[in-house]
Amino acid sequence: MRPRMASVNARGRVRKRTGSRMFRRLRAMKSWRLTAADADGVEITPSAALIDRVAAVHRFGETDRVGHLLGFSEDDHNTALEIASDLLAPAAR
Numbered sequence: 001m002r003p004r005m006a007s008v009n010a011r012g013r014v015r016k017r018t019g020s021r022m023f024r025r026l027r028a029m030k031s032w033r034l035t036a037a038d039a040d041g042v043e044i045t046p047s048a049a050l051i052d053r054v055a056a057v058h059r060f061g062e063t064d065r066v067g068h069l070l071g072f073s074e075d076d077h078n079t080a081l082e083i084a085s086d087l088l089a090p091a092a093r
Helices: 049-060 066-070 074-088
Strands: 032-038 041-046
Touching: 041 049
Parallel strands: none
Antiparallel strands: 032 041
16 A cells, blocks of 8 residues: 655645544643642543543443443433434334
């Protein structure tokens, strides 16, 4: 497979990569907490439990409820289950 060609602007110059769009807030210092663990080092942890949970799900493949991450209500959750059951068993109608 050939490597991806660099994208160029109107002048023919190579564009800079702007970085990923996912997890933008994790680049900000306010999202992290620095703690002096001992005299030899520093511990860097996420400042909020939600950030820590999303990072664990993303990085280590842990599971989490979809509604928790996306903000679905109980009615949205039930509607999604009904649609999924209709799609999986169309002959049952």
